[in-house]
Amino acid sequence: MDKDERNYCCLVLLLNRVGLVKLRKLFIDEWNSLGGFVPWTDSHQNGVDLLTKYIPRPAYEIPKVQSGDTTKWDISLFVKVLLNSRPPFVDMTNRALVDGLRYLKETRNKLCHSGSGRITPAEFTPLYNDVSNVLLLVGASPQEIQKVEDDVLKLEWNELLLLVKECSDQDKDILQGIDIIKKRVNEIWQSQQQSQKAQKKLLEGQSSLKREVDVLNQGHAGLQQGVETLHQGQAGLQQGVETLNQGQAGLQQGVETLNQGQAGLQQGVETLNQGQAGLQQGVETLNQGQAGLQQGVETLNQGQAGLQQGVETLNQGQAGLQQGVETLNQGQAGLQQGVETLNQGQAGLQQGVETLNQGQAGLQQGVETLNQGQAGLQQGVETLNQGQAGLQQGVETLNQGQAGLQQGVETLNQGQAGLQQGVETLNQGQAGLQQGVETLNQGQAGLQQGVETLNQGQAGLQQGVETLNQGQAGLQQGVETLNQGQAGLQQGVETLNQGQAGLQQGVETLNQGQAGLQQGVETLNQGQAGLQQGVLQKISAKAWLPFKMSLGQ
Numbered sequence: 001m002d003k004d005e006r007n008y009c010c011l012v013l014l015l016n017r018v019g020l021v022k023l024r025k026l027f028i029d030e031w032n033s034l035g036g037f038v039p040w041t042d043s044h045q046n047g048v049d050l051l052t053k054y055i056p057r058p059a060y061e062i063p064k065v066q067s068g069d070t071t072k073w074d075i076s077l078f079v080k081v082l083l084n085s086r087p088p089f090v091d092m093t094n095r096a097l098v099d100g101l102r103y104l105k106e107t108r109n110k111l112c113h114s115g116s117g118r119i120t121p122a123e124f125t126p127l128y129n130d131v132s133n134v135l136l137l138v139g140a141s142p143q144e145i146q147k148v149e150d151d152v153l154k155l156e157w158n159e160l161l162l163l164v165k166e167c168s169d170q171d172k173d174i175l176q177g178i179d180i181i182k183k184r185v186n187e188i189w190q191s192q193q194q195s196q197k198a199q200k201k202l203l204e205g206q207s208s209l210k211r212e213v214d215v216l217n218q219g220h221a222g223l224q225q226g227v228e229t230l231h232q233g234q235a236g237l238q239q240g241v242e243t244l245n246q247g248q249a250g251l252q253q254g255v256e257t258l259n260q261g262q263a264g265l266q267q268g269v270e271t272l273n274q275g276q277a278g279l280q281q282g283v284e285t286l287n288q289g290q291a292g293l294q295q296g297v298e299t300l301n302q303g304q305a306g307l308q309q310g311v312e313t314l315n316q317g318q319a320g321l322q323q324g325v326e327t328l329n330q331g332q333a334g335l336q337q338g339v340e341t342l343n344q345g346q347a348g349l350q351q352g353v354e355t356l357n358q359g360q361a362g363l364q365q366g367v368e369t370l371n372q373g374q375a376g377l378q379q380g381v382e383t384l385n386q387g388q389a390g391l392q393q394g395v396e397t398l399n400q401g402q403a404g405l406q407q408g409v410e411t412l413n414q415g416q417a418g419l420q421q422g423v424e425t426l427n428q429g430q431a432g433l434q435q436g437v438e439t440l441n442q443g444q445a446g447l448q449q450g451v452e453t454l455n456q457g458q459a460g461l462q463q464g465v466e467t468l469n470q471g472q473a474g475l476q477q478g479v480e481t482l483n484q485g486q487a488g489l490q491q492g493v494e495t496l497n498q499g500q501a502g503l504q505q506g507v508e509t510l511n512q513g514q515a516g517l518q519q520g521v522e523t524l525n526q527g528q529a530g531l532q533q534g535v536l537q538k539i540s541a542k543a544w545l546p547f548k549m550s551l552g553q
Contacts, residue, residue, distance in 0.1 A: 001157035001160070001161075002118075003121065004118035004119055004120055004121075005117055005118055005157075006152050006153075006160070007118070007119035007120070007121065007123075007124035007128075008111065008114070008117050008118055008119045009152055009160055009161070009164050010124070010128065010148060010149065010152040011107065011111055011119060011124070011127060011128065011131060012111060012164050012167070012168060013148045013151070013152065013163070013164060013167060014128070014131050014132065014135065014145065014148050015075055015104065015107065015108055015111070015131065016075070016164075016167040016168045017148060017163075017167040018135050018140050018144050018145065018148060019075055019104055019131075019135055019138070019140075020073075020074070020075060020078070020167075022135060022138040022139045022140050023075060023078040023079070023082070023101075023104075023138060024070050024071075024073070024078065025139065026082070026089075026090075026138055026139065027040075027070065027078060027081060027082060027089060028040045028070070030082070030089040030090065031046075031050075031089065034089070037049040040068075040070075041068075042068055042069045042070055042071065043068050044066070044067060044068050045068065046068035047065055047066040047067050047068030047069075048066060048068075050065055050068070050081070050085075051065060051066060053085045053086055053087075054080075054081050054084060054085040054086070056077075056080075057080075057084075061077060064077060065077070065081070074108070075104055075105060075108045076105050076108055076109065079101045079102065079104060079105040080105070082101060083098065083101060083102070096137065097137055097138075100133070100134035100137050100138070101134070101138075103130060103131075103134055104131065104134055104135075107127060107130075107131055132145050151163065194505065201498055232470075239463075246456070253449075260442070267435075274428070281421075288414075302400075316386075
């Protein structure tokens, strides 16, 4: 709440917290002093009696007057009742009091019709002084007036508005002005809250930006250190390159010597290749012999497997034959027993048919046993035939394996002859190779000398590379620190942008509030100008002079 709005609230409190109380007391005292009616107790009868003395204008005030409840009257109604009743309740010859009461009514109307709820300091000072003087005339104390001023200065805006509304609940026009102030103050307060939030975000963004700038500065310092280390690495690298050039010169000399050794080695290699060709031919012949031998061995193995299978089949046939022989022997034994029984039957034929029948039964049993023996003998013969066939096949396979083995042995002999020839050729190649190796050793000695020189160059180069790596590592660390600083700076800038956007939004809202406020001020100024013109026309200099003189007293 600004000063102009507090000025408005101060005048409203003077009129409604102090003025209403004093005017109500003045009216009741004057009513009771006149007599002719019942004492004033804010009753309906009081209101009916008052209507015999005062006709309200405008007509909508009639219910207020008729109710007799002066706690619901505003300053305008009190002044009109005091001055316009027949007869008036105040001495109309007391110009100071009459003009003062009218001034209170006009000030109240001015506050009601301001439309903005604002009074500038230039307007406030004379209004405050004049209203205070009039209130002193109607019985107010200086302490009551000072209490209003103190409350206006000390209370928070929401407490002040609540106090003004409580003191003005009977004056709807004043309440409208208070609502305008409250609405505008709320809008300004919300704008201030948004502005404070935006400022807080801006401060956070600035703080974050400062931290990120510090990190960026550290990154710059690290980068500078990395650049210096890189320069040192480049100097070491230059020294290593010079040493490397010296090593390359020695290496060139060693390469020339090596080339000479390689020429001799080439000659030995050619001789060796000739020996290896002869050896290869002997090895191929040997491989052919080994392949033939392998084939013969495989064929022999197949023959042995077939022979083994034939033997197993023969054994099975012999076992079956043995079983058939045993069965045949059992049949012959049974037959013999049957014959013996038959003989006994024939001898004892006269002894009875039963003995003959027993003999026939035994004979029948012997025949069956003989049949079983013959069947077993037949099965054994078949099994024996199968074993002989398998044995025959195994013998043939064995013969084929022996033939293949013979062929493999011959091929092996040919391979050994070729191998002997290859060994002789290999010996010749080894002699040429020995000569090439000696030439190669001479080349290697020269190469060794070049390599040592090269190693010295590489050592210098390695030292330069290590120095360069240190420089690059420092540079990398500086770059990473710089990147971190840039990332933090970016984050700070984004936060700052958000804060600025919020601040911009708050400023725009504040500008809108100020524009509306400005428009209200202009409307207020226009109303005040019109009111001022009306007051000047209404109050003549002759009527105002005694009032000012009385105020001075």
